[in-house]
Amino acid sequence: MSRQALDERRLAWLLCAPAVLAMLLVTAYPIGYAVWLSLHRYDLRFPDQQAFVGLANYASVLTSEVWWRSLFNTLLITAGSVAVELLLGFGLALVMHRAVVGRIAVRTASLVPYAIITVVAALGWRFAFDPTTGFVNALLGLDQAWLSERWSAFFVIIATEIWKTTPFVALLLLAGLTLVPVDLIRAARVDGASAWQRLAHITLPLMRPAILVALLFRTLDAFRIFDTVYVQTRGAQDTETLSILAYQTLIARLNLGLGAAVSVLIFVGTILIALVYVRLLGAGVLGRAGRQV
């Protein structure tokens, strides 16, 4: 390698160094510390009994029924909200794509829920479903205590998530939709494809990367859901999610070792989800390179 190339390489590293340092400080250090904590008995109620316990914390988490129930709750919320968001988001994207008049107004209006802070949105929905003062019961003529029963509480939580993040999904899908060349759709019409066939055989396959990106973002987000559940039920009525469980163990019960183990397991879960999607996406991106421009 020539001297100049070496110099350039050194300069590149120097220029990256501040960012790398910042990343190490705010990301690598906390993760490493969490892993370290998870391998120790560290309960703030008994600060003197700190000791290295190996994988004992993980064993107690994975053998506890609470963990598995929280995992089920989390997956339920994730699957429910992401599936509906994808369907609604796709519909919304189609509307935004086709909108002839007021294009900008339609797009802006549809983004309003996403611009609202999650805690505020969660509170808004909690108030709406309040059994005495909420408008939902009044509107439907019901006398339902929504957040006091497990399944109806799930319904409210999932509905809140859907309401808030569908616009985000729609926007990502809209980006994918605008990338489908109009001539391809025309060619499919000449080939005799009905609207459904055009969607199934042309539009959706070409949108695969956009769909996977939307799914990746949303699944990771939903898997770590905290604020909506915390605001609406605090995990009561058996709606506790993994993040709530980690919070309760760490903050409420002050068991740092056990809580860290839960956090690390959530971290591993998100990495697994990301890996699966990135693998699928990799294939999708390769497939997309096939499109001639």
Added chain:
Amino acid sequence: MAEVTLRNIRKAYGDVQVIKGVDLEIKDREFAVFVGPSGCGKSTLLRMIAGLEEITDGELSIGGRRVNDLSPSERGISMVFQTYALYPHMTVRENMGFSLKLAKLPKAEIKQKVDEAARILKLEPLLDRKPKALSGGQRQRVAIGRAIVRNPQVFLFDEPLSNLDAALRVQMRIEIARMHSDFDATMIYVTHDQVEAMTMADKIVVLRDGIVEQVGSPLELYHHPGNRFVASFIGSPTMNFLETEIQAIESGSVTVGLPGGSRIKVPVEGEGHTPGEKVTLGVRPEHMVEGGGADGEIRASVLVVERLGGSTFTHAEVEGNEVITAALEGNSEVKMRDQVLLGIKADTCHLFGSDGIAFKQIERHPLADIARAAPAAH
């Protein structure tokens, strides 16, 4: 039989009219080319024939059948797009067989038809590739193959060669022309390239601003342009236009002045015009000869000389500061700043009134109605 008939076809987006009443008759097995500058509505008109664009008003029939309300796939047409529009996630075979699969043809029949089209277009080695693994010319062939397998009555081409390089364009032009003689199909071809139009068409339709300016065979448009726009659009380099006025009108000729004071007697119908009227004299660059001695002469000083080998494009200034172009012989020795005498034959001249409409020529050019091929026994 697949003649295509347009009766007062109109297209409007809201208040904006883009096709303003087109009447056109394209005969069975004819190769019609829509040509015009960008924005003239030629692609819109083609998409209306294809059924991809709704017809606001008027009547369209293909093979004697009114098709205004039929979907594209019911009209018996195939279309080749400028962008090729191949489905990137399908192989060449799947691309070509897509329409047949949608029509629920048996697998064996689809395979047979795709294989046949691939054989004609020499695509056999590429059938299992995806479009991204093909060159521009190969993609264009696949797009044509996809059109062939449907065995349409009418082929529609929307600027199919614009994305190809010059050499490939010439080659594909010849292939499409051969395809036209091999298939018993009507073809409608859109282009902005007048060379493509001249070389491929039986019938050229010149469009401007959503209106048909003139319809005719290539040589008819070349020798008998109906107006100044068509005269300037067809032919390369562009026709020279000299502003002048009528000096005398006789039976069978109109005499106009030339720059420099001389005059020329143009064999056109002068009825309805008066001496003194402002007119435009049109002369094609290739109809000018060096050294004068023809029916009219113009003296000019040479500004730029472009030597192409076979001919010499000479841009020269005439009296009145107008610049004209003459396509002189390849071995002409003209140089910049030379004074040249350019000769014009009267029967190659065109006269246009102040409204741009051409004066009717007395004699029709003998090749104006020449057919492309000896009539084939169908």
